[in-house]
Amino acid sequence: MRIGMHGGNLSLLAPEFGYRPEQLLDFSVNLNPLGPPEWMAALLAEAVSDLGRYPDPTSETLRSAIAFSHGVATQGVVVANGSTELIQWLPRIMPNPRAIIFAPTFTEYARAVESAQGQVFYSLALKKESLENGLDLAFICNPNNPTGAVISKPELLSWLDDFEGHYPEAIAVVDESFLPFVPDQENISLAEETKTRPRLVVLRSLTKIFGVPGLRIGYCLSSPELADTLREIMPLWSVNAFAQKFAFRALKDLEYLKAAPKHCARLRRHLELSLGAVPEIKIYPSEVNFLLIKLTDPALGADQLVRECGRRGVVLRNCNDFYGLRPDRFVRVAVKKEEDHQVLAKTWKEVVSDVG
Secondary structure, X not given: OXXXXXXXXXXXXXXXXXXXXXXXXXXXXXXXXXXXXXXXXXXXXXXXXXXXXXXXXXXXXXXXXXXXXXXXXXXXXXXXXXXXXXXXXXXXXXXXXXXXXXXXXXXXXXXXXXXXXXXXXXXXXXXXXXXXXXXXXXXXEOOOOOOOOOOOHHHHHXXXXXXXXXXXXXXXXXXXXXXXXXXXXXXXXXXXXXXXXXXXXXXXXXXXXXXXXXXOOEEEEOOHHHHHHHHHHOOOOOOOHHHHHHHHHHOOOHHHHHHHHHHHHXXXXXXXXHHOOOXXXXXXXXXXXXXXXXXXXXXXXXXXXXXXXXXXXXXXXXXXXXXXXXXXXXXXXXXXXXXHHHHHHHHHHHHHHHHO
């Protein structure tokens, strides 16, 4: 079993480590440390009556709310069962797509391209030299997972201008799933650009910022023409009634959305300070709700660290499956509550001490 590959799969990890899922302290999944909004339970209880009816097949009401929140046309919004579903469908718009992916980054981009019988080209930097291959598709994660780094809007637009100039029929996908964790997201997002760039797709996720991954709700913004093409190949009813109702209410909770980035930034600094006492690690700067960490002690690798922390009830994200990261040297940890950070630091130091 590949321990720690993709976060949050506690039902598989718990037996491996000798725990029940609820006993594990999970740093492997990147969710809002604020937790779900207080109104969620009551709203979902009210939605029970909706189970006797099919959900809106294309999430029309929700699409209108999303369009209003971003100032774009409703026809350019596609809602899905999580942003990962959209990642899986986008490469299927064209046959055997040739895609460039800027690594290290979310592993599902490559998996989606390959499952569509496509070919993946990796680049370790956002640069014009990356455009030498004939391309149909590009995936850019901003903020990036697993590094937590943000590409500035001018830099991204400059690259996009060049990409569109070389490949006017290609699709550029900018994944902004973690952007709501960044305080000045309005100055980074390319949502507005979808109104003037017909082959640009901007991905968004509501499950991460609202801490409800079990609901599976995400969406993309694009030109109406591209959105229509995507809807034609996607199944109807992919978004359940619970998820639609929650997302519609969540978009209106501006207080929560405003508080989340500030709360996350404070806790991220606490996590950095807590891990500062752990020897032989390098913490990379992050602007979101997780940290990428490099292990600098050759005596302790990522596989062993993840395994030994797991045996102590603490789950980390092993980064061995991220292209562009040196094998067995990197882990990713999510921002959680202060008391959880203290447990993580204590556990990590125990592992280091035992290995030494």
